[in-house]
Amino acid sequence: MRKRVFLVGQPNVGKSSVFNQLTGIRQKTGNYSGVTVERKTGFLEKTQIIDLPGLKSVWSTSVDEQISVREIQQLDPEQDAVLFIADGVNLAQDLLLFSQVADLQIPILLVINYQDEVLKQQIQINVNELSKRTAVSVLMISARTNTGIQQLKTAIQSDQFKYPNSFIRGQYENQSSNDTFQNTFSENIEQYHQNLGNAKYLSIVKKDYDLRQPLVDHLVEQTVQLPKDEHVFTDKIDAVLLHPIWGTAVFLMLMLFIFQSIFSFSGVPMDWIDGFFGAASSWANETIQPAWLADIVGNAILPGLGGILIFIPQIAILFFLLGILESTGYMSRISYLSDRWLRRFGLSGSSVIPLLSGIACAIPAVMSARSITDERERLAAILVSPFMTCSARLPVYAVLIGLIFPEDAYLWIFNVKGLILLGLYLLGTITALLAAWAFTKWKSSTDTTLWMLDLPRYQMPNWSDIFKHAYLKTKAFVVGAGKIILAFSIVLWFIASFSPHTESFFQEEIAKQTEHSEASIRLEYSYAGYLGKTIEPVIRPLGYDWKIGIALISSFAAREVFVGTISTVYSIGSEEEMTVIERLQTEVNPETGKKRFNWATCISLLLFYAFAMQCMSTIAIVKKETGGWKWPIIQTTGMMVLAYVSALVAYQVLS
Amino acid sequence: MGQTVKEVVIHLIGQPTALHNKLMTFGLFQGTTAQLIRDDKINKLLILGLGQKRIVLRKEELKGIELKESNA
Numbered sequence: 019m020r021k022r023v024f025l026v027g028q029p030n031v032g033k034s035s036v037f038n039q040l041t042g043i044r045q046k047t048g049n050y051s052g053v054t055v056e057r058k059t060g061f062l063e064k065t066q067i068i069d070l071p072g073l074k075s076v077w078s079t080s081v082d083e084q085i086s087v088r089e090i091q092q093l094d095p096e097q098d099a100v101l102f103i104a105d106g107v108n109l110a111q112d113l114l115l116f117s118q119v120a121d122l123q124i125p126i127l128l129v130i131n132y133q134d135e136v137l138k139q140q141i142q143i144n145v146n147e148l149s150k151r152t153a154v155s156v157l158m159i160s161a162r163t164n165t166g167i168q169q170l171k172t173a174i175q176s177d178q179f180k181y182p183n184s185f186i187r188g189q190y191e192n193q194s195s196n197d198t199f200q201n202t203f204s205e206n207i208e209q210y211h212q213n214l215g216n217a218k219y220l221s222i223v224k225k226d227y228d229l230r231q232p233l234v235d236h237l238v239e240q241t242v243q244l245p246k247d248e249h250v251f252t253d254k255i256d257a258v259l260l261h262p263i264w265g266t267a268v269f270l271m272l273m274l275f276i277f278q279s280i281f282s283f284s285g286v287p288m289d290w291i292d293g294f295f296g297a298a299s300s301w302a303n304e305t306i307q308p309a310w311l312a313d314i315v316g317n318a319i320l321p322g323l324g325g326i327l328i329f330i331p332q333i334a335i336l337f338f339l340l341g342i343l344e345s346t347g348y349m350s351r352i353s354y355l356s357d358r359w360l361r362r363f364g365l366s367g368s369s370v371i372p373l374l375s376g377i378a379c380a381i382p383a384v385m386s387a388r389s390i391t392d393e394r395e396r397l398a399a400i401l402v403s404p405f406m407t408c409s410a411r412l413p414v415y416a417v418l419i420g421l422i423f424p425e426d427a428y429l430w431i432f433n434v435k436g437l438i439l440l441g442l443y444l445l446g447t448i449t450a451l452l453a454a455w456a457f458t459k460w461k462s463s464t465d466t467t468l469w470m471l472d473l474p475r476y477q478m479p480n481w482s483d484i485f486k487h488a489y490l491k492t493k494a495f496v497v498g499a500g501k502i503i504l505a506f507s508i509v510l511w512f513i514a515s516f517s518p519h520t521e522s523f524f525q526e527e528i529a530k531q532t533e534h535s536e537a538s539i540r541l542e543y544s545y546a547g548y549l550g551k552t553i554e555p556v557i558r559p560l561g562y563d564w565k566i567g568i569a570l571i572s573s574f575a576a577r578e579v580f581v582g583t584i585s586t587v588y589s590i591g592s593e594e595e596m597t598v599i600e601r602l603q604t605e606v607n608p609e610t611g612k613k614r615f616n617w618a619t620c621i622s623l624l625l626f627y628a629f630a631m632q633c634m635s636t637i638a639i640v641k642k643e644t645g646g647w648k649w650p651i652i653q654t655t656g657m658m659v660l661a662y663v664s665a666l667v668a669y670q671v672l673s
Numbered sequence: 674m675g676q677t678v679k680e681v682v683i684h685l686i687g688q689p690t691a692l693h694n695k696l697m698t699f700g701l702f703q704g705t706t707a708q709l710i711r712d713d714k715i716n717k718l719l720i721l722g723l724g725q726k727r728i729v730l731r732k733e734e735l736k737g738i739e740l741k742e743s744n745a
Binding site: 217 | 723
C-alpha cells in the first residue's frame with residue numbers, strides 16, 4: 019500500500035470531488051509553508067491523500083501551479099504515487115498534461131472522470147487501448163454520481179500504480195550538450211521556474227510542446243472518438259448569460275438574491291448565537307467564582323467568542339451560495355461579465371467575487387481572493403476589499419445618520435437616510451476601485467499581462483461537495499481569526515476594567531458626579547479612559563472628545579462595538595426612556611455650548627468609519643492570507659491615514 | 674442550426690515569449706485550429722473553442738499572436 023497518493027489534474031476536472039469521495043470528511047485544510055496556497059489532505063484507510071492545486075502544465079508560472087510541480091518532482095516513487103484525474107469530455111487537453119507528468123517517471127493511475135457526461139455526449143474512449151499505450155491502469159469514474167469510486171478505492175489500496183511509458187523524456191536524456199535541452203526533463207523544469215521569462219528556457223518550453231503535441235494528438239486519435247456534432251449545450255446557455263444586456267441583468271439579479279439571502283437567512287441564527295452568548299455571559303457573571311474570573315469569562319472571553327461566532331451564519335451562507343456558483347460553472351461567467359469594468363482599475367474579472375463578498379464581510383472576501391492567479395491582483399483584491407461596506411458598518415452608520423437626519427426627511431419619494439446609506443455604499447466601492455488602481459500602478463507585476471479565463475461547461479451542483487466546502491471554509495475562519503480576536507478582546511477588557519485608582523477614589527467620584535452613571539465614571543478612570551484622554555489631542559481636530567476616543571479604541575476590535583461603547587460612555591444606562599440617538603442628540607460640548615454630535619462631527623465620524631480598518635478579524639485573515647505582517651500593517655496604516663485625513667478635512671470644512 | 678462556426682488558426686509571432694507560453698498552457702499552440710465561438714465587441718473579449726473547452730482572451734492583449742480565419 020502506498021504511503022501517500024497525490025491528486026494531479028487540470029483545474030475543473032472534478033479533482034476536489036474525487037478527493038471528497040475518497041476521504042469523506044476526514045480532511046485537513048492548511049497552507050503550504052511560506053505561501054498562501056491551500057493544501058488539502060485526508061486519509062483513505064492508512065494512505066494519505068493529498069489534493070494538489072490544479073495544474074495546467076508543468077511549465078505554468080503561477081505560484082500554486084509551481085508548488086504542484088515541485089511536489090510531484092519531489093515524490094518518492096517507492097512510497098508515493100500520482101492519481102491523475104482527467105476530464106473525459108476534454109481528454110485531449112488533459113492527456114497533454116498527463117504526458118508531462120508521465121515523463122517525470124512516477125507511478126501513476128489514470129482516472130477519467132465524468133463518465134456520465136461522456137456517455138451522455140456519446141464520446142467513445144477506448145480505455146484498454148489507452149492503458150496499453152500509456153502502460154498505466156485506466157479507470158472510468160463519475161465522482162458526482164459515485165460511479166466507479168469503490169473500484170478506485172480498491173485500485174489505490176491494491177497499489178495498481180504503474181510507471182508510465184515515456185513520451186519525450188528520452189529526447190532530453192539523449193541530447194548532446196550543445197542541443198537545446200542539455201539537462202534532464204526534471205532539471206529543465208526547475209531551471210525554467212528559477213529563470214522565469216528567460217529566453218533560453220522559453221525556447222525549451224516551445225521545443226517541448228513542439229515534440230510532445232504530435233505524440234499526444236496521435237494518442238488521442240487512437241483512443242478517443244468524438245461525436246460529429248460538437249454543438250455544445252453550454253454555448254446555448256452562454257448566448258444568454260454572457261449577453262451584454264441579458265447576461266448583466268441575470269448577474270445583477272443573482273447578486274441581489276445572494277446578498278438578500280445573506281441578510282435574510284442569517285438573521286435568526288445570528289440572534290440565536292447572540293442570545294446564547296448573552297445568556298452565557300450573564301450566567302458566568304452570576305455563578306463563576308472568584309469574581310475576577312467571572313468578569314474575565316463573562317465580559318471578555320464569552321463576548322469575544324460571541325463576537326466572532328456571530329458571523330458564522332453569514333459566512334456559511336455566503337460560501338454555500340458561492341459554492342453553488344462555482345459548482346455550476348457560473349463563477350467564470352461573472353468574471354467574464356465584469357472584466358470590462360474592472361480592467362480600468364488594474365483588476366480583472368477574477369476580482370469581482372472578493373469585491374462583492376466584501377459587502378457582506380471582508381473576511382470571506384479576503385479568503386475568496388485565493389482564486390486569483392495573478393499575485394499582484396490577488397494582493398490588490400485582499401487589500402481593497404475591506405473598503406467595501408460590510409455588514410458591521412451598518413449599525414454605526416444607522417446611529418450616525420440618525421443623529422443628523424430626521425426620520426421623516428424625504429427627497430422627492432426617497433428617504434434621505436436611505437440615500438445617504440446608498441451613498442456610503444457607493445463611496446466604499448469607488449474607494450476600493452481607486453485604491454486598486456493606485457496599488458496596481460505602484461506595484462510591479464511579474465505575471466504576464468495576458469489574462470485568460472477558462473469557461474467550464476455548465477453542470478448540476480454537487481450538493482455534497484458544496485456543503486463540505488462551506489463547512490471547511492467556515493471552520494477555517496472560526497479557528498484562524500478566532501484565536502486573534504479572542505486575545506485582543508481580553509486585552510481590551512483588561513484596559514477597560516482596570517484602573518490605577520483605588521476603590522475609595524471611585525466611591526468618592528460616584529458620590530460627586532451624580533449626573534453620570536457608575537459605569538461611565540469607572541470607564542473614565544480606567545486605563546482605556548486614560549488612553550482616550552491620551553489620544554484626545556490627536557482626535558480633537560476631527561471634532562472628537564476623549565469619550566469618542568474610547569469608542570474608537572474599543573471599536574478597533576470590531577466596528578459595531580462603537581455603538582455599544584458610546585452608549586456606555588454617554589451613560590445611556592441611566593436614561594432608560596431615551597434611545598441611543600435621542601441621548602446623543604442632547605449631548606453638549608462644554609467648551610462651545612453647542613451639540614457634541616453636530617453635522618460636522620457626524621460626517622467626520624461617518625467618513626472615519628467608511629475608511630478605517632476597524633476590524634481585528636480582517637487584519638488576522640489578511641495576515642493569514644498574505645503569509646506575514648507586512649501587508650496587514652501597510653493596509654491598516656493606509657486605511658487609517660485615509661480615514662483620519664478625510665475625517666479631518668470634513669470636520670474642518672463643515673464646522 | 675446550420676450556422677457555420679468560424680475557425681481560426683493560431684500563429685505565434687516572433688521568438689517564444691511568456692505570453693506564448695501562457696497560451697500553450699491553455700492548449701493554444703502554433704498552428705492550432707480553434708473555433709471562434711464569440712467575438713464580443715462590447716466586452717472586448719474573444720471566446721475560442723478547443724473541442725468542448727472554452728477559452729476567453731482579451732482582444733487588446735493579443736500582441737505577438739495572430740488569429741487567421743481558416744474558413745472565412
